[in-house]
Amino acid sequence: MDRPSRTGSPLFPDPFQDLVDLFRRLPGIGTKTATRLAFHLLQSPDSERQDLATSLSSMKERLRPCADCRNIVAAPPPEDSSPPLCSICLDPARDSTILIVVEDIQTLYSIEKSGEFRGRYHVLEGRLSPLEGVDPAMLRVRELLRRLENPEVREVVLATSPTTEGEATALYLSRLVKPLGIRVSRIAFGIPVGLELEYVDEVTLMRAVEGRHPF
Ligand SMILES: [Zn+2]
Secondary structure, eight states: OOOOOOSSSOSSOHHHHHHHHHHHTSTTOOHHHHHHHHHHHHHSOHHHHHHHHHHHHHTTTTEEEOTTTOOEEEOOOTTOOSOOOOHHHHOTTSOTTEEEEESSHHHHHHHHHHTOOOSEEEEOSSOOBTTTTBOGGGTTHHHHHHHTTSTTOOEEEEEOOSSHHHHHHHHHHHHHHGGGTOEEEEOOOOOOTTOOGGGSOHHHHHHHHHTOOOO
């Protein structure tokens, strides 16, 4: 295994240190948490380690992207050849007239957890980034336009991040979608709830004022 270089002699024996290093590669996990997780697993029953290993190694093959929105969905049994659809796309109670475009599946689930949105989703699988060489052909733009051929869709909400790349992506999409006669909106950006206004930076404050709504 290619291991990041460590200074001095390693504290732990290799088989343990390898696991700590693997955990440290995960987002939000520092050395302390990585070490705690590794000790936890060391002291766990074999079955717990086995369940974790099985779940990790089979995760990809047990999941499929939703054929409509690219959300994740459990892989259908081999005899089922119909395109896999996620529970949101299958739900007849969802509003088919409104489609919200997000960069990734995590954002889909964040919006879903808020319980505020009852329409359908479209996951772009990234955002435009000339620096990282991401162009429109690498995102699910063509698939979005295909979905917009459905005359039911009346509004597209652009929920890309409020970063330079996210804004560029939103602008790019709005120029494609508006000529189709479909309403395009952008999610509002603003102040985190519970934060004193004096601590909010000027750009965020400006965006919040722009995104004001009747009260
Ligand atoms: Zn779906």
